[in-house]
Amino acid sequence: MGKDSFCNKNDTKCLSTSCQNDSTCKDFSKDGSCHCSGTAINLDKDCDHEKDPCFSSPCPGNATCVSAPGERRVLCRCLPGYSGTTCDTAIAPCGTNSCQHGGFCHQDPVRPVCICPAGYAGRFCELDHDECASSPCHNGAVCRDGINGYSCFCVPGYQGRHCDLEVDECVSEPCKNEATCLNEIGRYTCICPHDYSGKCDSTRIPDDVISILFNVTEAEVTYYVPSNCL
Structure with a gap:
């Protein structure tokens, strides 16, 4: 049996090679290079540089890719006229009747904006503001x-x-003959001088005169006679 039958050549350079960022060493390779993970880029063969998430151009041409250091996610910053997570939705310009109740459509760099008249609110001026609230x-x-x-x-x-x-119900002077008017909520009261009643425009006949004229007792006397009848 030859001497090479039980001996294997130790050509494993990965024993001393440190591949970073979750990368894998290419064992038995001539240079002991690293197989980089999806989050690393192969520089100096040890994958010690993190791959920029924007490297693969995840945002379309109508957006700018923005990445935060140490994070794998990206943000697509939309150009004017586009919206959405990846800026793939074109914003329609001001169309006819897009703003309600006489609202004016202003073409903002990001999206159309309705300038609502007084008394209305909402994206399309569709909400009537309740002034009684x-x-x-x-x-x-x-x-x-x-x-x-x-x-x-x-x-x-x-x-x-x-x-x-x-x-002020007394402002029209409803009480006559120098009577005093007392203003109240929704009404007034006349304080009449002697021998006047009602709005102080009716003269009350003295009881003794009524007794003489009608020969009746004071208990049978009834009420008032308008002054224009005397």
């Missing part, structure tokens, strides 16, 4: 929402845009 009407008034505005319907006794002003 902030409860602008007071004192039990009813708020009715409108386009870019609202209306307050006041209960009796109040006035003003927000129904926050009390109505």
Whole structure:
């Protein structure tokens, strides 16, 4: 039996070779080079440089590839007129009737933008802003929402845009004959001088006169006679 039958040539250079970044050494190769993993690039044969994720050009021509150091993921930065994760979706320019309720379409470098008129919101100005949501009407008034505005319907006794002003029922001087008018919510009261009643425009006949005229007792006396009848 020859001497070479039990002896194998030790040509394994990988025993002293350090392949980095999860790479594999090519055993029995002449130069002991490394087989680089998917995350490394073969420089100086030891795969000690990490491969740039943008090296394979994952983003299309209408985007710029951006990678963060130490990370394998990439970000495609879209050029104007494109959108999507890989910037493969072309953005449609302003079309007819794209903005609702009279909104104006502005062609932004990234995407079209609707400039909404007052009272409307949303991407396409499709949302009517509820001006009554902030409860602008007071004192039990009813708020009715409108386009870019609202209306307050006041209960009796109040006035003003927000129904926050009390109505002065005495301003028209409803009480006569120098009577005192007391303003109240939604009404007024007349404090009449002697011998007047109602709005102080009716004269009350004294009880003794009624007794003489009608020969009746005070318990049978009824009420008032308008002054123009005396």
